[in-house]
Amino acid sequence: VSPNVFKYLQTLDVKNLAKCDPKDIRPILPCLVRMSLISPVDSTKTCSESRKEILTILSGIEMVNSIVALLSIDFHALEIEVKREQQLRQKGGTTQSDGLLVQSIQNGLAMEFERSDPTRRLRLVLSEILYISSQIQEEQQQQRNVLDTFVKHSDLFENVVYIPEICDVLNIALSELPALLSPTDIVETLLHMKHGPDIICWIVANSPDCFWEVSKSLVGNSDKLEDETNGGKIRIQTLTKLCQMYPAMALAVRSKCVELCRMPALTIVLSLEHGSRTQDGSVCDIVAFTSGLLLGNDQQVRNWFSSYIRGRQKRSRDGTSSLQSLRDELLNYLNNIVTCSTDNKLPETYVVQASSLLRLYCALRGIAGIKLQEEEISLLVKLITSHPPTTTAGVRFVSLGLCMLIACPSLIGNHEAACIQWVQWLASEEAYLESESGMTASFGEMLLLMAIHFHSNQLSAICDLVCSTLGMKVPIRHNNMTRMKHVFTHDIFTEQIVTSHAVKVPVTVNLNANIPGFLPVHCIHQLLKSRAFTKYKVPIKDWIYRQLCVSVPPLHPVLPALVEVYVNSILMPAGKSPQENTNQPISEDEIRAVFSNLLTYSGKKVKGDKNSLTSQLLMLYYLLHYEDVRLSSAANRNKVKSYSQEFLSELPIKYLLQQVQKEQTSYSGIFSSLLRLLATHFPHLCLVDDWMERQSHSIGMLYAGSLHKENFTLTQENIAQGLSMMTTCPSHTGNLLGNMLNMPPAQLWQHASVIIKHFRQTFDPAVPRYIQELYKQVWLRLNSVLPRCLWVMTINALLPDFSVLPTPALTQENVVLDPLQVLRCDPRVFR
Template structure:
């Protein structure tokens, strides 16, 4: 019989109808040979049509039929059988396969063969992926009903059945134009059955899958849904979401709701060692979407522990979903009118532990950068929230000033920038929120230079050249007590040659040294400058702590203007009272050039912090103010910032005044202060005019004009300064214009002299009074200089001086006594003019 079977199957290119009848008889006599025979026929790839007839006949067992088709459809790319039945021309063969599957489904239901039933579910998932599959309405209802079996309790089989329903729109009629009621009832009942199962802990894997499916359906994420279904079914599933509106609607309504998703998603396992090399849809994607919907806060489900744990499991390179997770979580922690409920934020103790210990510990670098990203996003959203302005909605508590003080913000930003490939995704979020809320903390090139040439993988274990903190502290104490500076100078030189990682442990000692070294007469200038270099290095790591601690030490000094309860004031107090409170620091700071440089950096830092804090308040005001009110507030804020800068510049100009004999470093101090004034003038183009409209001592005009290059802009504002009847301002303007022309011999400067000439002509042509005499007393020397500087106006100014002398002589007759006349302003003016005329050329005849 074996020989007869082999002859029928191999000797002919096609199996004829009479041969098929013979094969049926052989299979009935020996059923065991049917499996070998059909496998042999499939391997030979001859007469697939006849093989289909044999497979679909009752001569083959149900288990064999199902297993055989699973094997063929699982390897569909290399299967002649699948290729044959999938062709449109071979519809009868596909119909025969479908009819045999339908009959097996009926037997499974009657016999309750769970093993065979699970295999049929898998087969249906495979065959349903064929685009050529066309089944009748009755078969569609039967197959969907079979997949939606409410007696099935196998976790894997249920996931396959669910995935098959979602991945196979061709199992049902067009869902867009027609919805079959029977199929709808079957699916609704099945989804409700799944909903009841996932309440049990043993169905946690099924629950996780259903949560992910729910998220994809709600967000219309067809791409990730097809990937998820492909992973479940073991073969590629195309994007079919748009063809399944009926199934989507029934699933969302019956399988799982948002409250279930929120409660169960909080228990989803985190992704271990999450990084950018991981692809596909991860649990963090699901949590991120649900945070965006505010599902957890809506149903009072705690999610902060999950977020904390996932943050701790993040590694480099940072996964691109992590910034979205942190931002969505930060948003969900802030209530609003639309969303009054909010998630509990991460407790402050967690962040205090994260930022405690060694600053340059590379093992904590990732979690610290992620923590900073969350903190800056949460704080900005809280500070800019309209609810904070006395609203009725309860708001979460802000993180303390002590926590912010401990965060090495600039260092973390610098590392994120230097290791761009590791932190490229989180870096963008950090920069965005820092620009919005704390731009004064963004690192500049000078801060990057502190790490130039050093490895970004911080803190390498092993031997390092270090200066012991205790030894440096003892040397500082000896120097403070007058026991010499040799040891401290030597240790400072060693410390300057080390990396910033080795310098940071000396933070407190350097701050203390910056205070005791104010006694400049006793401390060597070279040593103080080295201490300043170390102080500036720390600005690249802990800017806020550095500036706050330094200004507190200087404000507590015995030579400072005492501030009540300074220790009880937080950083907000300093910011809100900047700049005036900073000028109450130790007066010796303003007489020591190295310390004055540090003070200028402190002042710039706090002015920027004050500006940023006020802009945040303005952002919060947008929610409850009209456009015209906002425009008014913006104008007021600009005026306030301008007033702050004006006050600073005026104080700086006052500090430029003094006697070089009393202040040996006056020239250097003036240069430092004028450099700062120059920066202020560049930042605010209206400021130079305001400063000079308010005026300052005439003796300081040469200093300001020579050392502040941006004062040349005042040449175009001479007309505004001259207008009005203010005598002091006219004197100030003419003296100022003389200095400007001395330094900037440009056409607009010479044109401005015409205005001065016209003014003097107007005044001298009217009644001459004491005010005119005082004016000429103060500007005669300036006019003499203008004669030498401007040949275009020399003759006119010389004539003005001669006319003034004659008028002064005439006014001497008004005095009742010779004694009064000799001490009169007119006599002083005549004597001054005579001295000036000796040095000037004669007026031509």
């Protein structure tokens, strides 16, 4: 059936239908005859003109008379007889001669059909259809193997000369007996006839509105892995012809196959047919479609299609199969890309297409288990070992190429020299190692990380790295990586070269969890785990310090692990290696530099506050983890550097943790570990009352107002002046303290020494109670920043002042060694 004729009939385009050749119009004559004879519901002028056009078309065709005669039958009486015939056939065990519609056949169905009048012809066709349908149902009920006898013998349907007239009879019967004869049931029966696909197309052409219903039925009634033999081949042929007749629905039928996980061969055939019709982007469609099946999120679809490929490959190597057609099309596309590469340089316009093709072949090999042919292997190696431009897409292409060589070791076989030469070229190509493409995570880091894993024999990590880059889970045997491991560890990256190169790789600026890919930090982390820096005496402290300082939220998940392995490499030497070979701890001055901007305030919001918070948290985690490991390893406790209590008391540990608590989404990977270490080593900072969030200070709110001027800033002088007036002018002091309560604790801390200096003055009986309460709240806010420094400062301010013999100022160490020093304070503080 011509696609144009079907389209014109579907859209009732009678004018274009009149221009068609009579031979093309022949299949839809039953529909046109019924349209011309049956009185229409629409009585408009347009409808009348269309009927005249149809009559003009039919006027010169001789076959119209026999179709008109078919419409003259008494269909009411025929309907009763057909119903009885159906009931008889449902009983089973009947023969062809048992029918009620046709009796006393003398010369066989074919001769009887030729000599009969229209009524008897209709009876003959329906009788044969119902008989064969009953045979099929009986075999299905008995679960007999019908594969070898799928096509049923029928004298009437095997003669091609009678097919047009049989189609006319069936179309009229389906139109006039809709209650008894369903197009979907008739179509299923016709599949078992010799010329079934052609008859089905003629039936659907006369009823365009049933196209989708018939197509869904044909797909839904098929087997899950419909093979291209016997019945499956006929069903595929039928749906292919239907889609050729109505090309616009081809992709919809293909989608229905995928949705129901039926007829995988048909999806390939329709994709190739669609590509040949569209010409533009035909191969891109088949690549995208097949990749979607194998690499999509639907596990059921992936298993269905990969099972088909495996089964088809085992059963037959027929060159005419749809799978082979798919391979030929992909091979042709692959050859075109390779041919376009001059001097082994891949043009930029083909890089993305080549990457998609590599992923598809990798999925076909790794997921569907297809065995690559020699011609495919040769062209794939040529494509992989080509040199793409230094762009983001080019870096992605070489990453996929390298991972494909590892995932598909059969590619290396006879092309080992070319593959090794290409990998060596990658290792020496600065464009990739130095990330000139503009990518944050370049191919150089991935290559370096592979070398590190190969050196430490972490082959499962290599597999994870390959699968992550390819974007698919493919099985990789460890023994298949032996040759590639030797290439990496002996020919390209010796362990000493890896360590010396890794420390020269620039740190990742603004490192955070949103940066994808393989970064220098991954390489350093693996080398620290394998103790390579210690082994070759390569200093790594400066690199780690710089990386921690330029990290931003959200926290990258590998950074806490990096800190842990770095601390272990310092405090827990591998084997019997001397202590001087271990990495060096970060100095106190370097740590102070990280925290220097936390407790200083210039009057403006610092843009990098949140960014510096990340580096401060990482440095705090380093300190706490360092002390934890140092104290737990008794053997090395006295041999390694320890951070003094005075130094640790200068760090705003409590304040930092309170900030992290407010942004747990950005620091979820480190928050629980910090809490654990804090509870272990600084339990006095984990008091419940301190961690409860304080509500707005009601007293402070009442007295914080008169000093709220736009240009007002707290200074040492006005604080000292305001606090000295707590007995003479308490309202002024109350306003000052209220403003302090509205300041962030970190900004308030720079005035801590002046505030604490006036502590003893609050004990004066003339000071109002609300001033004492406000002062206590200010002290508690300072206590959330550097509590231990504040405690020592407060104790020194409350010690008795002997004018004859001045009391030496206490230090943090004095208080830790002798806590009873607190009892020397002014006794009024205990009231």
